[in-house]
Amino acid sequence: MGFIEWFNTNVYSNCFTLITVILSGIISLIISAIYYYKGNRNNLxxxxxxxxxxLLDDAYSRKNYDRLSEIAKDYSARYLKKEEAERLNSLLLAYKEVSTYNDVxxxxxxxxxxxxxxxxxxxINPKPVPVEYEGEIVYSDYPPDVFYLTQDLEKFLKRCDPVFEPDECENMVASLYKQYCKDNYTSNNISYFDDYTLEEVLKKSEIRAKWDKKFDEAKTAKEQFLKLKIAK
Known part of the structure; x- marks a missing residue:
């Protein structure tokens, strides 16, 4: 008796057996897939x-950003869902922007x-020095010594805190300005901090506004990441 004849003689029983075997195999595959998925998500x-x-509980720093980047490259990161991966990328980009911040x-x-x-x-033109290329003036720049002003300002700010010693810092900075102005531009007297106090200058600057925006973006990216279901 051939297989087909044998199968046909017990068609209902054999079909039931065949379907049972197939369903059992499918269920086993589904269960294995579920365990595999859960295992990968737990590793993630x-x-x-x-x-x-x-890491997000610590202060922003370049060192922590480097660690964050290394963690994001872990093999199990491939099991992130699309939204999770997008929020992690947003976090990395925003964190990088503020990781090099130094108040001084x-x-x-x-x-x-x-x-x-x-x-x-x-x-007074702050950039009176012409820079030539092939006989033509291509742009103007600061006098060479003015480039040291930022370094001297940093030294001053490390010695006195603008928050706790505003008057002393203001006088020190104004004195430094006068010296650099006299040495590189004019000996005419210019009043500093007569329009804004030192505190106002530091708070209202466009540079400060840009940094504040970066920190706001980093805070938002952090909050959005922590709202993910997998992060709870």
Missing amino acids: KMSVIHPIIR TVNADILFSYFEYKLKKNG
């Missing part, structure tokens, strides 16, 4: 999500910008 939580959450350096940049602003207000 342990290797990527939880370490990132712990930023304040020094702001004060340099204010010095330039005061020169312009008094009819």
Whole structure:
């Protein structure tokens, strides 16, 4: 008796057996897939999500950004869902922007910008030095020694805190401005901080506004990441 004849003689029983075997195989595959998925997601939580959450409790720094980037490259990160991956990428980009922030350096940049602003207000060109290329003036630049002003401002700001010693810092910075103005531009007397106090200059600067925006974006990216179901 051939297989077909044998099958046909017990068609209902054999069909039931065949269907049972197929369903059993499918159910086994589904169960295996579920366990595989859960295992990968658990590894993702342990290797990527939880370490990132712990890092986000620390202050922003370049070192922490580097660690964050390394964690995001972990093998299990491939099991992130589309939305999760997008929020992690947004977090990395926003974190990178604020990871190099240094309050003293930023304040020094702001004060340099204010010095330039005061020169312009008094009819002085901050960049009077012509730079030539092949006999043609291509742009103008600061006098060479002015480039040291930012460094000197940083030294001053490390010695006195604008928040706790505003008057002392203001006098020190104004004195530095006068010296640089005399050595590189004019000996005419220019009044500094007569329009804005040192505190106002540091708070209202466009440079400060840009950094505030970066920190706001980093805060939002952090909050959006922590709202993910897998992060709870």
